[in-house]
Amino acid sequence: MVTDLAKTPDIVAVRTAGGTVKDSTGYRVFRVVNATVLTVICLVTLYPFVNLVAKSFSSEGQIAAGNVNLIPRGFNTTTFQAVMSDPMFWTNYKNTVVYTVVGTVIAMAITSTYAYAISRPYLKGRMFFIGIAVFTMFFGGGLIPNYILVANFLGWRNSMWAVVVPGALSIFNLLVMKSFFENFPTELEEAATIDGLTTYGVFARIVLPLSKAVIATMTLFYAVGLWNSWFSAFLYLDDKDLFPVTVYLRNLIAAATGSQEVTGGAGADAVQIGANIQAVTMLLTVLPIICLYPFLQRYFVSGVMLGSVKG
Amino acid sequence: MSMTKARVAEVAVGGVEPTPASPPVRTNTWRRALRRDWRLYSFLVAPVLFLLVFRYLPMAGNVIAFRRFRPGSSIFGDEWVGFYYFEAFINNQAFWSVFWNTVILGALTLLICFPLPIVLALMLNELRSRRFKRVVQTISYLPHFLSIVIVAGIVFQLTSLDGTINQIVRAAGGDAIPFMQLPEWFRTVYVSSEVWQTVGWGTILYLAALTTIDEQLYEAARIDGANRWQQTWHITLPGIRPTMVVLLILNIGSFMAVGFEKVLLLQNPLIYSTGDVISTYLYRVGIQSAQFSYGTAIGLFEAVIGLVLVLSANVVSRRLVGASLW
Numbered sequence: 001m002v003t004d005l006a007k008t009p010d011i012v013a014v015r016t017a018g019g020t021v022k023d024s025t026g027y028r029v030f031r032v033v034n035a036t037v038l039t040v041i042c043l044v045t046l047y048p049f050v051n052l053v054a055k056s057f058s059s060e061g062q063i064a065a066g067n068v069n070l071i072p073r074g075f076n077t078t079t080f081q082a083v084m085s086d087p088m089f090w091t092n093y094k095n096t097v098v099y100t101v102v103g104t105v106i107a108m109a110i111t112s113t114y115a116y117a118i119s120r121p122y123l124k125g126r127m128f129f130i131g132i133a134v135f136t137m138f139f140g141g142g143l144i145p146n147y148i149l150v151a152n153f154l155g156w157r158n159s160m161w162a163v164v165v166p167g168a169l170s171i172f173n174l175l176v177m178k179s180f181f182e183n184f185p186t187e188l189e190e191a192a193t194i195d196g197l198t199t200y201g202v203f204a205r206i207v208l209p210l211s212k213a214v215i216a217t218m219t220l221f222y223a224v225g226l227w228n229s230w231f232s233a234f235l236y237l238d239d240k241d242l243f244p245v246t247v248y249l250r251n252l253i254a255a256a257t258g259s260q261e262v263t264g265g266a267g268a269d270a271v272q273i274g275a276n277i278q279a280v281t282m283l284l285t286v287l288p289i290i291c292l293y294p295f296l297q298r299y300f301v302s303g304v305m306l307g308s309v310k311g
Numbered sequence: 312m313s314m315t316k317a318r319v320a321e322v323a324v325g326g327v328e329p330t331p332a333s334p335p336v337r338t339n340t341w342r343r344a345l346r347r348d349w350r351l352y353s354f355l356v357a358p359v360l361f362l363l364v365f366r367y368l369p370m371a372g373n374v375i376a377f378r379r380f381r382p383g384s385s386i387f388g389d390e391w392v393g394f395y396y397f398e399a400f401i402n403n404q405a406f407w408s409v410f411w412n413t414v415i416l417g418a419l420t421l422l423i424c425f426p427l428p429i430v431l432a433l434m435l436n437e438l439r440s441r442r443f444k445r446v447v448q449t450i451s452y453l454p455h456f457l458s459i460v461i462v463a464g465i466v467f468q469l470t471s472l473d474g475t476i477n478q479i480v481r482a483a484g485g486d487a488i489p490f491m492q493l494p495e496w497f498r499t500v501y502v503s504s505e506v507w508q509t510v511g512w513g514t515i516l517y518l519a520a521l522t523t524i525d526e527q528l529y530e531a532a533r534i535d536g537a538n539r540w541q542q543t544w545h546i547t548l549p550g551i552r553p554t555m556v557v558l559l560i561l562n563i564g565s566f567m568a569v570g571f572e573k574v575l576l577l578q579n580p581l582i583y584s585t586g587d588v589i590s591t592y593l594y595r596v597g598i599q600s601a602q603f604s605y606g607t608a609i610g611l612f613e614a615v616i617g618l619v620l621v622l623s624a625n626v627v628s629r630r631l632v633g634a635s636l637w
Binding site for chain 2: 031035037041042049117124132133139141147165247279297300305
């Protein structure tokens with residue numbers, strides 16, 4: 001192979017866009033295998049979703065018989081009606097929306113103001129204010145001290161605040177925003193000050209409008225995290241009316257698999273209804289994420305890149 | 312979980328903080344700074360208060376590992392008991408069982424979930440069709456955006472007696488296996504779901520690093536007669552080595568904290584013998600049985616091991632390959 005390439009040192013053979021114009025046989029075989037393996041990886045990754053959709057539209061009997069894979073069997077939409085007619089499902093879905101919106105607003109308020117302040121080179125004590133944030137990435141209170149703080153000290157048991165406040169500052173997001181804000185030169189502020197704008201005015205009228213891309217990215221980071229979160233709600237909330245939909249789903253799955261244990265895994269009715277309803281509930285929970293996915297993917301990737309090229 | 316990822320991405324990038332260009336050292340007293348920039352400092356009030364209450368107060372709250380804590384009394388405990396709670400778990404057989412489960416599960420996750428994104432990124436890098444590459448990326452990133460509750464639900468569906476995996480088992484002539492009730496299957500199921508969820512997304516930083524490799528290096532190698540494999544071995548891999556080292560150090564640091572939320576969702580008492588890890592054990596004894604001080608002691612032990620692991624991995628990699636976090 002080496003000689004094969006060495007024999008053709010003409011310009012045409014020079015590597016273009018990640019490959020050569022003329023490949024060795026071995027490399028051609030590799031490329032076919034590579035493409036095949038990647039295709040298989042994609043199919044395997046997608047399969048659970050397809051299976052979920054198929055189960056959502058299938059009858060209980062067909063699922064129990066182990067007939068449902070890619071295509072719904074015993075097609076019906078009654079499971080959707082059953083899930084959507086449960087008022088608790090909608091109450092909890094609404095809670096998820098509220099927690100996501102409130103949590104994102106709080107997080108963005110804290111993150112953007114903090115990031116702007118520590119992005120100004122003339123801020124006295126700047127390294128201290130950066131340091132106290134970065135230190136928390138490496139060491140923190142464990143599960144129980146946090147629990148005592150939120151449940152006992154602040155008394156936020158069965159309160160929305162327990163879900164939306166404690167996670168309100170991601171240090172990664174903070175540092176990404178800070179490095180973005182560092183692109184605004186101090187001269188800009190000086191010029192704006194001469195025009196009669198205070199720091200507040202500069203932040204609200206100049207910096208924020210020019211930072212739409214990073215704000216959108218950070219908002220999505222926080223919002224997706226909150227939408228998907230379940231543990232803090234599971235830990236601090238006992239009142240079913242306050243659950244987010246992820247906890248609703250978790251309890252549904254736990255009930256179904258729990259009954260499976262009790263009956264020794266044999267095909268008890270409750271389990272099969274569970275499988276059906278679980279699929280629909282999962283699908284409805286994940287639906288907004290899937291709908292927003294093209295956006296999410298672009299902004300998430302750019303956010304991670306933003307973090308990786310900083311400095 | 313997401314915190315760990317964020318950490319990965321942040322530090323993968325080479326360092327924690329750029330130092331400010333030139334600190335104004337003149338007679339810049341605090342009083343003058345406050346008078347001049349009080350509006351800017353007002354931006355810091357809420358975030359600093361937040362850090363104090365929600366990050367530093369719990370950090371100080373770790374002190375109850377050494378003090379007797381009574382619910383309703385001080386959050387820092389009532390009286391000193393020294394290493395009483397540490398001795399309690401070190402002499403407890405149940406603790407060592409979950410300790411070794413954690414080590415095994417963490418090691419398996421590290422061994423399998425660390426190299427796979429590198430392999431996938433290299434495979435993607437060999438694709439010439441940009442559209443095909445984008446399709447593979449779009450699909451493989453998708454599981455990253457799902458709630459862990461959904462991931463757990465999908466695992467239960469696929470491994471159930473009537474699920475896809477058992478359909479394959481039956482088609483191959485075997486008997487259906489109740490995967491989630493057999494301790495010997497837990498690790499396989501957990502690591503597989505982890506691969507499904509994380510490998511695609513894990514390629515991002517490697518793909519970014521791959522684009523920074525100088526194209527001229529490949530041309531020079533080709534003129535010297537290197538084939539694709541030799542180019543990969545001598546140019547591509549060294550090119551992404553800093554990223555690999557940083558991510559490896561961070562993975563080693565989160566070794567002991569193996570996906571707490573996912574294990575909690577997947578486990579049940581039937582499979583505790585392999586499926587119970589330190590963090591879930593801590594949750595059960597610390598919060599469900601309200602042994603706060605005992606649980607905090609275990610948590611502190613785990614956090615210290617994590618810190619020691621990350622620091623030593625950092626030292627080792629600086630000595631051996633000259634790349635490190637700080």
